[in-house]
Amino acid sequence: MTIVMDKDxxxxxxxxxxxxxxxxxxxDHVDRTELVAxxxxxxxxxxxxxxxxxxxxxxxxxxAIYCAILSxxxxxxxxxxxxxxxxxxxxxEAGRDLVATCRLLKLGRVLAVAEALVxxxxxxxxxxxxxxxxxxxxxx
Amino acid sequence: MTIVMDKDxxxxxxxxxxxxxxxxxxxDHVDRTELVAxxxxxxxxxxxxxxxxxxxxxxxxxxAIYCAILSxxxxxxxxxxxxxxxxxxxxxEAGRDLVATCRLLKLGRVLAVAEALVxxxxxxxxxxxxxxxxxxxxxx
Amino acid sequence: MTIVMDKDxxxxxxxxxxxxxxxxxxxDHVDRTELVAxxxxxxxxxxxxxxxxxxxxxxxxxxAIYCAILSxxxxxxxxxxxxxxxxxxxxxEAGRDLVATCRLLKLGRVLAVAEALVxxxxxxxxxxxxxxxxxxxxxx
Amino acid sequence: MTIVMDKDxxxxxxxxxxxxxxxxxxxDHVDRTELVAxxxxxxxxxxxxxxxxxxxxxxxxxxAIYCAILSxxxxxxxxxxxxxxxxxxxxxEAGRDLVATCRLLKLGRVLAVAEALVxxxxxxxxxxxxxxxxxxxxxx
Numbered sequence: 429m430t431i432v433m434d435k436d437x438x439x440x441x442x443x444x445x446x447x448x449x450x451x452x453x454x455x456d457h458v459d460r461t462e463l464v465a466x467x468x469x470x471x472x473x474x475x476x477x478x479x480x481x482x483x484x485x486x487x488x489x490x491x492a493i494y495c496a497i498l499s500x501x502x503x504x505x506x507x508x509x510x511x512x513x514x515x516x517x518x519x520x521e522a523g524r525d526l527v528a529t530c531r532l533l534k535l536g537r538v539l540a541v542a543e544a545l546v547x548x549x550x551x552x553x554x555x556x557x558x559x560x561x562x563x564x565x566x567x568x
Numbered sequence: 569m570t571i572v573m574d575k576d577x578x579x580x581x582x583x584x585x586x587x588x589x590x591x592x593x594x595x596d597h598v599d600r601t602e603l604v605a606x607x608x609x610x611x612x613x614x615x616x617x618x619x620x621x622x623x624x625x626x627x628x629x630x631x632a633i634y635c636a637i638l639s640x641x642x643x644x645x646x647x648x649x650x651x652x653x654x655x656x657x658x659x660x661e662a663g664r665d666l667v668a669t670c671r672l673l674k675l676g677r678v679l680a681v682a683e684a685l686v687x688x689x690x691x692x693x694x695x696x697x698x699x700x701x702x703x704x705x706x707x708x
Numbered sequence: 709m710t711i712v713m714d715k716d717x718x719x720x721x722x723x724x725x726x727x728x729x730x731x732x733x734x735x736d737h738v739d740r741t742e743l744v745a746x747x748x749x750x751x752x753x754x755x756x757x758x759x760x761x762x763x764x765x766x767x768x769x770x771x772a773i774y775c776a777i778l779s780x781x782x783x784x785x786x787x788x789x790x791x792x793x794x795x796x797x798x799x800x801e802a803g804r805d806l807v808a809t810c811r812l813l814k815l816g817r818v819l820a821v822a823e824a825l826v827x828x829x830x831x832x833x834x835x836x837x838x839x840x841x842x843x844x845x846x847x848x
Numbered sequence: 849m850t851i852v853m854d855k856d857x858x859x860x861x862x863x864x865x866x867x868x869x870x871x872x873x874x875x876d877h878v879d880r881t882e883l884v885a886x887x888x889x890x891x892x893x894x895x896x897x898x899x900x901x902x903x904x905x906x907x908x909x910x911x912a913i914y915c916a917i918l919s920x921x922x923x924x925x926x927x928x929x930x931x932x933x934x935x936x937x938x939x940x941e942a943g944r945d946l947v948a949t950c951r952l953l954k955l956g957r958v959l960a961v962a963e964a965l966v967x968x969x970x971x972x973x974x975x976x977x978x979x980x981x982x983x984x985x986x987x988x
Contacts, residue, residue, distance in 0.1 A: 482630055
């Protein structure tokens, strides 16, 4: 399936539609196989001890998957998360950004399903894995 | 099982350990059956259109379940979320706080499991449901 | 919402449409609040040591939720599970049936969401909890 | 991490410990990266219309992940599933076996996490994805 929004189009869209989070989240890469998104970790994402909070990791995976869907459907898509499952496996490494690599598994007429692996930037072992289902709004 | 941290003890603990989020989240009630936590919705939790963001709903359910575990184990517990599943079912009602009602299903030596229903304050239909597993740190 | 298939109608439907499993699964009760389904445990459901297998517990929760949806929509509904999350919390008690208590949380036009608690018959502590999303086929 | 049980050792273990299902499930391949398991589809796995049942797909993913853990820990490991999340994405193709490709994401002292993609044999698009957490029994 063709990519209809590239990296720049997605980042411009995020800056316009989600100004309150767009300075933390960036799409680094998108192609037909995968999308890579980055959380630039700031104090607002940290828990005591310097680790990134669970909700921030969830937000990164959610955003990566959302952008992967938009990259195929275009900016008009008001897709919403309906189900999410996430496993937190390792403590993120202090002082590193988090990077999510996302793969679309299904892009149906009504539902899209994707999975993401989240890692501390530059490290091989995953911090978390997530899978999410999005509902695609129907044209009426 | 006895409640070893009541509502006030939990809120004091949150204010001390999680100062960056404690003004948004409050424990409203805790007893042996359930714990109720509240997200005082502010601009930082909103998405375009005035709806509360998915990560904020996730954060509320996570915090409610965390506090339910602490209410039984006390403030020393460094419990961490290992798995979470969440279903987003309805749009939160604009202008209302979100309230999570949480029930512990298992409090084992190694793992705790709980579920939470999130509603717009005062409305019956759930906005989201979540279930989470926490790992309980082992004394060494 | 009205119940359009009662306990007897659901059991008759299961016997006709799912003959290969209908002698193991029975709907014990259905009303507007909840549905209760039973797995009559046989040798085919057991693992070494006499415990009921995970897939059998999954099948019971899935069937209970499916029947809860049919009880509102009628037998024509070709609903299919799209997402499921299950936590196994305790070993089922040997020699007892398993009983799932299921509650519909959302019955939308496109998606239905429900949760189920599975217990060993007569015992209070849950063996497992499950939540599932079903897609409701659209009339065309 | 070294593979301590290869394909033959795993299949021998399944035949001895799980005789009631071992004729349906086979480990086709295992290496340090992934494990591939097969469900030889028989009438007992089918639903009306000839599609493989959800619980059978769940059982295949569960078995693949279990064997992936055993391949690293050896046959003594009494690992049990604690959490599972599964998304059903496409109808399995009639008349084809199902094949699960499983990858271990974490093998900790207490918990193991893995994910699996299930496909109709020979077809590229996934029928289902699953992620599961297993508890590793502690030596005492």
